[in-house]
Amino acid sequence: MTEETPPQWRRHPVARLCLLALGLVLLSAPAWTESKAPGLANATDIDAALLASSCSGCHTKTETDEGFPLIYGRPASEIREALLTFRSGEREGTVMNRIAKGYNDTEIGLLSDYLAAQKPSD
Numbered sequence: 001m002t003e004e005t006p007p008q009w010r011r012h013p014v015a016r017l018c019l020l021a022l023g024l025v026l027l028s029a030p031a032w033t034e035s036k037a038p039g040l041a042n043a044t045d046i047d048a049a050l051l052a053s054s055c056s057g058c059h060t061k062t063e064t065d066e067g068f069p070l071i072y073g074r075p076a077s078e079i080r081e082a083l084l085t086f087r088s089g090e091r092e093g094t095v096m097n098r099i100a101k102g103y104n105d106t107e108i109g110l111l112s113d114y115l116a117a118q119k120p121s122d
């Protein structure tokens with residue numbers, strides 16, 4: 001036995017490392033493709049529902065006399081216009097100016113379409 005022959009064992013750890021690295025890349029690939037942030041380009045109804053879930057703390061599906069206007073089932077263009085004008089400061093409000101600033105144009109579009117598709121209850 002001499003030290004001359006290229007030791008087979010040496011190639012194996014490298015190959016194993018490569019396979020491990022490839023495996024890790026493949027495992028994490030679904031996480032990349034499922035990520036919607038920041039553009040929400042492939043947004044789904046679930047994304048829209050998640051965004052809208054933060055509105056339901058104040059806006060209920062029935063008209064109340066507590067100063068929270070009904071936003072469900074309204075035309076999407078009205079909701080969109082309201083959010084855009086709250087955001088720009090053109091329209092004044094108590095809380096909606098601050099809330100609207102938290103959403104970009106794509107999100108406002110998603111919210112408007114989602115809320116318009118909801119049925120208010122009697």
Ligand code: HEC
Binds near residue numbers: 071083094099
């Ligand atoms: C903290 C309570 C609160 C939350 C949360 C909230 N709103 Fe509002 N919203 C209001 C109030 C109060 C008004 C009346 C305007 C004002 O005083 O700011 C209003 C007004 C509106 C209007 C105008 C309706 C009309 O008839 O002109 C729209 C549209 C609206 N909100 C959408 C939303 C959306 C979309 C969300 C979630 C992203 C949301 N709001 C979250 C309290 C809230």
